[in-house]
Amino acid sequence: MNKIELVTATLEASLNTKIERHFDTLDTDPDVLKQLLADKRSENTRRAYEKDVNDFLQTMTGMPAVPDNVLEFLHLEERQAVSVVLKYKAKLIDKGLKEATVNRRLAAIKSLVEMGRKLGVCHYALGDIKGEKVAKYRDTTGVDAGTFERVLQQCDRATLAGKRDYALLRLLWGNALRRNEISQLSVRDFDPLTKTLRILGKGRGTQSETVDLGTATVQAIADWLEARGGNQSHDTPLFTALDFANSGHRLTGDGIRKIVVRHSENAGIKKQMSPHRIRHSAITAALDATDGNVRKVQKLSRHRKLDTLMIYDDNRGRDQQDITEMLDGMF
Incomplete structure (x- = not known):
C-alpha cells in the first residue's frame, strides 16, 4: 500500500468510526x-x-x-x-x-x-411558579466620611496589623470594593507606578478589570507590603492573615468582615457594620459629592444597571421625608 492509499484508508476509517468511541452519548x-x-x-x-x-x-x-x-x-x-x-x-x-x-x-x-x-431527562418547566416580591437594595444606609475617619483612626499604623487594616479599609472606602474582590487580590494585581489595581469583579468569571486608586490608598498598600517583607512573589496574596494559626495565608472574606467590625466597634459605631456597609457608605458619599451624578458614580460602583444606583440616590435624597414635612406644615 503506497502513501496515498494509506492516507485514504485512514481518513475512511475515521469517517466510519462511531461517535460513541470518543463521546459518551448513551448516559x-x-x-x-x-x-x-x-x-x-x-x-x-x-x-x-x-x-x-x-x-x-x-x-x-x-x-x-x-x-x-x-x-x-x-x-x-x-x-x-x-x-x-x-x-x-x-x-x-x-x-x-x-x-x-x-x-x-x-x-x-x-x-x-x-x-x-x-440533558434530556426532564420534559417540563416551572415557569408557572412565581417568586415572592422583593424590594431590592432597600437599605443603602451607611456612615458619613467623618464617622468612617474615626474607624481609620483605630488602626495603629506603628504595627504590622495596623498597616494592613489601614490599607484594607482605605481600599474598601476609596474604591467601594466588595470583600471577595479584595480577598482574591494578589501582589501582581497591584501596580503602584500606574496607581491601578486589577480585580475580578462580581459576575465576571475570570475576566479581570482595572480600577484606578487614590494616592493615599496606593501609599497605604505600599507601606503594608514593605512592612510585611518576606518573599512576595506575584502569586502572593495582597492581604494576608497575621494570627499564629493562619499567618501568611490569604485573608478570607470573613476575616475582612471581622476587621471591619472590630475597628467600627472600637470607634463607637452602634450601627452593624460590614464591608458591604462601607461600600454603601462610599457610594452614597460619592453621590453627595457629585450632586447625584449617577453615571459618574457608576464608574466607581461598577453596577451594571443604572437603576440600582438610582435607588441609592433616592434613599440619599430623602425625598419622602421632605414631602412629608411639607404636608405636615400645611396646618
Whole structure:
C-alpha cells in the first residue's frame, strides 16, 4: 500500500468510526446536580445551589440530594412537579423565611430542572411558579466620611496589623470594593507606578478589570507590603492573615468582615457594620459629592444597571421625608 492509499484508508476509517468511541452519548442516567454545579464558576454559587437543592429534597423526600431522587423528581409529570414545588414553597413561607431566601431556593430548583431539560431527562418547566416580591437594595444606609475617619483612626499604623487594616479599609472606602474582590487580590494585581489595581469583579468569571486608586490608598498598600517583607512573589496574596494559626495565608472574606467590625466597634459605631456597609457608605458619599451624578458614580460602583444606583440616590435624597414635612406644615 503506497502513501496515498494509506492516507485514504485512514481518513475512511475515521469517517466510519462511531461517535460513541470518543463521546459518551448513551448516559441515560446523568448526575444532573453534579453537572449543574460544574456549570457554575463561583465556588460560593456552587455551595449555595447544592445547599438549596439538598434542602428541597430533604424536605420533600426525607433524604439529601443523590442522583436517584434527583432523577425521580425530574422524571415527574409537569403537574406533579409543579405541585411538589408549590408545597415546598408553602413550607418555606410557613417557616417564616424571608422573601429573598424563598426566591433563591426556588431559583436553585428551576436551574436543576433547566439542566435536566438540557440533558434530556426532564420534559417540563416551572415557569408557572412565581417568586415572592422583593424590594431590592432597600437599605443603602451607611456612615458619613467623618464617622468612617474615626474607624481609620483605630488602626495603629506603628504595627504590622495596623498597616494592613489601614490599607484594607482605605481600599474598601476609596474604591467601594466588595470583600471577595479584595480577598482574591494578589501582589501582581497591584501596580503602584500606574496607581491601578486589577480585580475580578462580581459576575465576571475570570475576566479581570482595572480600577484606578487614590494616592493615599496606593501609599497605604505600599507601606503594608514593605512592612510585611518576606518573599512576595506575584502569586502572593495582597492581604494576608497575621494570627499564629493562619499567618501568611490569604485573608478570607470573613476575616475582612471581622476587621471591619472590630475597628467600627472600637470607634463607637452602634450601627452593624460590614464591608458591604462601607461600600454603601462610599457610594452614597460619592453621590453627595457629585450632586447625584449617577453615571459618574457608576464608574466607581461598577453596577451594571443604572437603576440600582438610582435607588441609592433616592434613599440619599430623602425625598419622602421632605414631602412629608411639607404636608405636615400645611396646618
